[in-house]
Amino acid sequence: MTFVRRNIGYIILALAVSALMLAVAILLPNSTLLTLLWASEGVSVLGKLSVTLSLLGSLVTNFSLLSALTTVTISILVGINIALMFYLYRRQKYFLTRGSVATTSVGALFGMFSVGCAACGSIILTSFLGVVGGIGALTYLPLRGQEIGILGVLILGYTTFLLVRTITKPLTCDIL
Amino acid sequence: MNETTQEPSQPIVKNQKQALGIPLAIVIAGGLIAGAVFFGLKGNPTPSPTAVAPQAQQVAEQDAGKALENMKPVASDDHIRGNPDAPIKIVEYSDTECPFCKRFHETMKQVIDEYGDTGKVAWVYRHFPLDQLHPKARKEAEALECAGAQGGNDTFWKYADRLYEITQSNDRLDPAELPKIAQYIGIDVSKFNECLSSGTYAEHVANDLENAVATGGRGTPWSIFVAPDGTKFPINGAQPYEAVKQLIENALKSS
Numbered sequence: 508m509t510f511v512r513r514n515i516g517y518i519i520l521a522l523a524v525s526a527l528m529l530a531v532a533i534l535l536p537n538s539t540l541l542t543l544l545w546a547s548e549g550v551s552v553l554g555k556l557s558v559t560l561s562l563l564g565s566l567v568t569n570f571s572l573l574s575a576l577t578t579v580t581i582s583i584l585v586g587i588n589i590a591l592m593f594y595l596y597r598r599q600k601y602f603l604t605r606g607s608v609a610t611t612s613v614g615a616l617f618g619m620f621s622v623g624c625a626a627c628g629s630i631i632l633t634s635f636l637g638v639v640g641g642i643g644a645l646t647y648l649p650l651r652g653q654e655i656g657i658l659g660v661l662i663l664g665y666t667t668f669l670l671v672r673t674i675t676k677p678l679t680c681d682i683l
Numbered sequence: 684m685n686e687t688t689q690e691p692s693q694p695i696v697k698n699q700k701q702a703l704g705i706p707l708a709i710v711i712a713g714g715l716i717a718g719a720v721f722f723g724l725k726g727n728p729t730p731s732p733t734a735v736a737p738q739a740q741q742v743a744e745q746d747a748g749k750a751l752e753n754m755k756p757v758a759s760d761d762h763i764r765g766n767p768d769a770p771i772k773i774v775e776y777s778d779t780e781c782p783f784c785k786r787f788h789e790t791m792k793q794v795i796d797e798y799g800d801t802g803k804v805a806w807v808y809r810h811f812p813l814d815q816l817h818p819k820a821r822k823e824a825e826a827l828e829c830a831g832a833q834g835g836n837d838t839f840w841k842y843a844d845r846l847y848e849i850t851q852s853n854d855r856l857d858p859a860e861l862p863k864i865a866q867y868i869g870i871d872v873s874k875f876n877e878c879l880s881s882g883t884y885a886e887h888v889a890n891d892l893e894n895a896v897a898t899g900g901r902g903t904p905w906s907i908f909v910a911p912d913g914t915k916f917p918i919n920g921a922q923p924y925e926a927v928k929q930l931i932e933n934a935l936k937s938s
Contacts, residue, residue: 536919539747539899543916549937557929563925568786 517590525586532578533566534559577656584663591670751915754907757807762831762839764791764806765799769936770911773918773927775805776895777904779824779843780817782852783921787904788843788925798931808843810891811902811903817854821888826861826875828884833870841868849894911938 534541541562545555566575648654705832757763757772775791777784788900798804804812811828812820823846832840845864850856878884895905906918908930916930 537839537917539917540919542699543748543914549912549914550933551936554929554933554936558926558933561926562922564925567904567922568790568923569783571782649707 509537514594520593521586521590523586524589525582528567529579529582529583530563532582533563536569537562549620557623571653573650573653577653577660581656581659581663584660584667588663588666590668591667591674595670595674685882692778717895723831728876747899747917748915751907751917753897753899755893755894757805757909760809762836762843763825764808764840766793766805767909768800769799769802769805770938771798771804771931772807772909773804774809774907775907776809776811776891776898776903776905776907778810778812778817779827779846779850780820780852780854780856781813781903785847785850785852787906787921788847790921790927792844793924793933794927797928802936808839809895810888811895811900811905812892813903814889819854819858821838821885822879823850823861824888824891825882825884826864826879828887829875829878830865830868830870832878832884833874834868838868838870842870875886908934910934911929 541559544550544558547555566578570578650657706851723762735937736740754774757767757774759767773791773793773794777788779856795806799806810821812824814821827839830842840862845867846856846861849860849864861879862872862876865872898905898907904918904921908916908918908927910916911934918927918930933936
């Protein structure tokens with residue numbers, strides 16, 4: 508309990524970032540719908556909000572079990588990574604290496620690329636590569652692109668490990 | 684002197700493994716994307732998707748909202764469930780072997796159960812077979828058309844409902860099941876087989892697919908929600924019933 512009380516700010520930060528990341532990941536495939544909807548003058552703010560919130564339910568309807576799990580895991584890991592980085596910066600005055608920031612970003616990027624892999628090609632990657640290149644690429648992957656999400660989890664798991672190790676390591680000068 | 688000290692403002696740990704992690708991650712990312720491009724462009728001998736490739740590139744450059752205007756207008760030759768003159772139309776581009784299309788088919792049936800009888804919503808079905816993921820889907824789309832040609836709009840939907848009901852998705856439906864479905868819904872099986880083998884509706888299916896891509900479709904199910912004032916909204920993927928319902932309610936309120 509003392510640990511929770513002492514670090515409540517970081518825990519809230521981790522939860523907030525995780526929730527935000529998850530919401531973005533779920534809503535990203537329908538960014539055009541949301542852009543047009545929120546720009547629409549004929550729909551009330553409440554109506555726009557209700558559509559946006561109801562689209563979050565696509566985590567159940569538009570994701571396979573594996574892609575839902577990787578998306579949730581990536582969101583949690585990104586939240587933890589950001590909170591740990593803030594902790595390092597504020598408590599230990601440790602200046603983050605560009606490496607740890609870059610690796611976390613790469614992991615998060617992989618997470619975003621894997622979004623909606625399950626939806627028969629409607630992933631960010633296929634949008635990025637075009638319908639032919641994207642879907643063609645998926646046929647060569649045994650898990651039809653969900654590997655990208657797993658890779659994102661591994662990369663973020665690795666950065667989390669590095670950050671925790673740095674935090675728990677005594678402040679010493681290393682022999683190179 | 685082997686020992687080095689660092690300023691507090693500099694990284695304290697210069698870990699070799701950590702240093703390796705970044706380039707490794709970037710190399711893997713680059714490799715994956717390069718591989719995706721390479722295999723994606725090299726590996727597909729199927730003529731139709733290749734034919735739509737330049738169009739897909741062109742559409743990607745267009746504003747997504749404008750691409751929706753490329754939607755072929757709903758006409759009498761479309762397969763419509765509900766009131767054809769309904770103020771709200773949901774045009775679905777679907778792949779019979781996509782598991783998410785199977786799921787969304789049930790969602791749309793629920794929508795029609797609630798809004799179809801009152802004439803407020805019409806469901807328009809068009810084909811979007813993703814050959815590279817589901818090679819069997821194109822022939823199944825033609826089978827739907829053959830059923831419709833023989834028995835009309837209701838027969839088309841009966842065939843579609845039955846096919847989505849029995850397929851296990853991801854190309855696991857045995858093609859031998861197609862005439863069995865025809866028999867199940869009570870149409871002439873020999874006429875159906877003749878239609879299917881002749882490829883009468885191959886062009887129709889190809890046109891639907893081309894139109895799906897032209898409107899910005901990149902995966903299935905891809906749907907376009909047409910509001911009473913004609914405004915179009917894209918629905919990407921198998922969205923939950925509640926989301927479709929909220930869109931309908933908003934459109935009805937603002938009309």
